[in-house]
Each structure stands twice: as C-alpha cells, then as structure tokens.
Amino acid sequence: MSVFVRPGRHRVAVFVRHGVLPMEAGIVHRLFGRARGADGQPLYEVVTCALEAGVVTTDTDLTLNVRHGPEALDDADTVVLPAAEEDYAERPHDPIRPELAAALARVGARARVASVCSAAFVLAAVGLLDGCRVTTHWMSAGSFRAMYPHVELDPDVLYTDNGRVLTSAGVASGTDLCLHMVRTDHGASVANEVARNTVVPPHRDGGQAQYVRLPVPDPERSATARARAWAQEHLHLQPRLADLAERESMSVRTFTRRFREETGLSPGRWIALRRLDLARELLEGTDLPVERVADRAGFGTAVSLRQHMHAELGVSPRAYRRTFRGPGTAPAHP
Incomplete structure (x- = not known):
C-alpha cells in the first residue's frame, strides 16, 4: 500500500491560482472523486483551495467559486497544483511571489505533491523539485531548463514519480x-474502474515525444498496430522482435524505428510493461500461484517476475498480491 494512504479518507487538495486551466482542476476532482473501495465508499475527499477563498478566474470566461484558502493545505495528504496562465510567462529572473511560496510552505512534510503541466515551474521555484527527475509541457522545456538548470528535466515522458513529488506533462x-x-x-x-467510468484509457503507451514529433496517430494507419495487438494476446509466448517485425513485413531496424515513433518506447520496453500489467492483473484478480502468473505473463520463471516487479514497483509479487488483492476474488480457471 502506498505510504501516502493512512487511516481515514485520503484528503486531496487542488490548489488553484488565478488563470487556472479549468480542465486540469476538473481532472483531479473527477478521477480521485470516482475512486471507490470494495464497500462502494469514496476513497478520497477532494477539496479546492486558493491563496484566498472566493472567486478565482480561469483562462476562459469561467470562474471558480473556491471555498477554502491556503489553510486547506495544512492537513492535505496529497496536493495537486494545476497550471495557470502565469506559468507560461518567460521570466527567468523573477522570484516566486512570496504569498505563493508561503502557502506551499504549509504543505506537510509527509504530504504528496504533484504538478500538472507547467505548474512544475512553481514546484521548482520553491525547491520541491531539487534532486528529482521531472517533466512539464514539451513547449515549456526550453524555458524550464533556462530557469532551473540544476533540475533533471525529461520532456518526453507523460509523468514522473519521485515518491513524494510527482510531475506531469x-x-x-x-x-x-x-x-x-x-x-x-x-x-x-x-x-481501471475509475478510467472505465471516465471513458479514458487506464494507461497510455509512450510519452510526450509521440505528440511532439508526429500528429496523433490514426490506429487504422499505424504501421505497428497489428504486431502490438498480436503481442498483447501472446505475451506468454515471449514474442521476439524478429517475429513482430515479420508480422508487419518490415526489417527489424525499420520496425524498431517505427515502433518507437508510434509509442515512444522500444519494442522490448513496451512488451516488458505489458507483461507487468498482465502479471499485476493476475495477481489481483486470480488465485494462480506466482509461478503460473509468471508463465502466463511471459516472464518464464517466478524469479524473473520477482526481478521485474522489484525493479519497476519495489515489491515482490506476493507482497503486491497481499496489498492489492480485493476481497472475495473468485479462483481462476487452471
């Protein structure tokens, strides 16, 4: 279980500023607000706060009537900072506003802090991103590097997780x-249930790079979609790169290049992540022994599965199952 989940309902504070992007604030409320436990009860309490309670302007003709001031940050378990218009101004020598820094200083040392889009500039300005690998909108990458050259920026990924501090593109x-x-x-x-109810994919492949270099891909015209679909259905066969390239009638070199262009990942990395997704699903939803889970997910052996789960998640398969296995799960067919 995440170290940020403590007894009682987890409190998420959405900290908005004038010029906030309404979609970004709404995303947080919608997704955390839809999460339910096995008993059907909400798992999170989501509140909105600002530097001052009252009307907050957005980057549209909408306004937000915010009930809470910065005091809501005091007891938040997670603080999410959406982007605002001011983040896009290129001001490499301007200090952060004192009142904004003071508000963020109220966030507890054990609270998780996350930025959406260019709000990473604010977290960097108050030192929260020091020593972290972070991301922000690819169009702001140049400005971010100029202002915070000591922070490791990866403009290609969709999000980063440094434990306590997270950033998104x-x-x-x-x-x-x-x-x-x-x-x-x-x-x-x-x-997955939250994603299904919101009609969004539970996981997107690749990173920002696919949006920077190419238009949003058309699945009907994708050069590697058939190979990916086949690999997804045959993970247990441990598909080889040569097999995937042959399915698209390409050389391995051409296939690898096109695959990375379309997904942002190498074929090997993409398959490893899909295997891990399947293993997590089997651990959560079936009674299969770890050895069978490893075989079905294409890892071959329980040792290989343990190594991959430790590398990606920091836990063993059995520890993951104890943490996330829901009550009343029906045994799987052998």
Whole structure:
C-alpha cells in the first residue's frame, strides 16, 4: 500500500491560482472523486483551495467559486497544483511571489505533491523539485531548463514519480498522473474502474515525444498496430522482435524505428510493461500461484517476475498480491 494512504479518507487538495486551466482542476476532482473501495465508499475527499477563498478566474470566461484558502493545505495528504496562465510567462529572473511560496510552505512534510503541466515551474521555484527527475509541457522545456538548470528535466515522458513529488506533462497528462496515483494507492483494479467510468484509457503507451514529433496517430494507419495487438494476446509466448517485425513485413531496424515513433518506447520496453500489467492483473484478480502468473505473463520463471516487479514497483509479487488483492476474488480457471 502506498505510504501516502493512512487511516481515514485520503484528503486531496487542488490548489488553484488565478488563470487556472479549468480542465486540469476538473481532472483531479473527477478521477480521485470516482475512486471507490470494495464497500462502494469514496476513497478520497477532494477539496479546492486558493491563496484566498472566493472567486478565482480561469483562462476562459469561467470562474471558480473556491471555498477554502491556503489553510486547506495544512492537513492535505496529497496536493495537486494545476497550471495557470502565469506559468507560461518567460521570466527567468523573477522570484516566486512570496504569498505563493508561503502557502506551499504549509504543505506537510509527509504530504504528496504533484504538478500538472507547467505548474512544475512553481514546484521548482520553491525547491520541491531539487534532486528529482521531472517533466512539464514539451513547449515549456526550453524555458524550464533556462530557469532551473540544476533540475533533471525529461520532456518526453507523460509523468514522473519521485515518491513524494510527482510531475506531469501537458494538460491531459494530468489524467495519466492521477490514475497513476490512484493505482499506486489502491491497485490497478480501482484505477481501471475509475478510467472505465471516465471513458479514458487506464494507461497510455509512450510519452510526450509521440505528440511532439508526429500528429496523433490514426490506429487504422499505424504501421505497428497489428504486431502490438498480436503481442498483447501472446505475451506468454515471449514474442521476439524478429517475429513482430515479420508480422508487419518490415526489417527489424525499420520496425524498431517505427515502433518507437508510434509509442515512444522500444519494442522490448513496451512488451516488458505489458507483461507487468498482465502479471499485476493476475495477481489481483486470480488465485494462480506466482509461478503460473509468471508463465502466463511471459516472464518464464517466478524469479524473473520477482526481478521485474522489484525493479519497476519495489515489491515482490506476493507482497503486491497481499496489498492489492480485493476481497472475495473468485479462483481462476487452471
């Protein structure tokens, strides 16, 4: 279980500023607000706060009537900071506003802090991103590097997780980040149900790079979609790169290049993540022994599965199952 889940309902504070992007604030409320436990009760309490309670302008003709001031940050378990218009101004020498820094100083040392899009600039300005690998909107990458050269920026990924501090890329990647936090806190089944109810994918392949270099891909015209679909259905066969390339009638070199262009990942990395997804699903939803889970997910052996889960999640398969296995799960067919 995530270290950020403590007894009682987890409190999420959405800290908005004038010029906030309404979609980003709404994403947080929608996704955390939809998460339910086995008893059907909400797993999170989500509140909105600002530097002052009252009307907060947005970057549209909408306004937000915010009930809470910065005191709501005092007892928040998770603080999410959406982007605002001011983040896009290129001001490499301007200090952060004192009142904004003072508000963020109220966040507890044990609270999780996350930024959506260019709100990473604010977290960097108050020192929360020091020593972290972070991301922000790819269009702001140059400005971010100029202002915070000591912070490791990865402009290609959809989000980063440094434990206590998380960042996400442009606008809609706030969805990916929130689902990741729900998945970390309560497991893939809860996060998948939230995604299903919201009609969004529970996991997006690749990173921002696919949006920077190419238009949004058309699945009907994708050069590697058939191979990916086949691999997804045959993970237990441990598909080889040569087999996937042959299915698309390409050389291995051409297939690898096109695959990375379309997904943002190498074929090997993509398959490893899909295997891990399947293993997590089997651990959560079946009674299969770890050895069978490893075989079905294409890891071959329980040792290999344990190594991959430790590397990606920091836990063993059995520890993951104890944490995220829902009550009343029906045994799987052998």
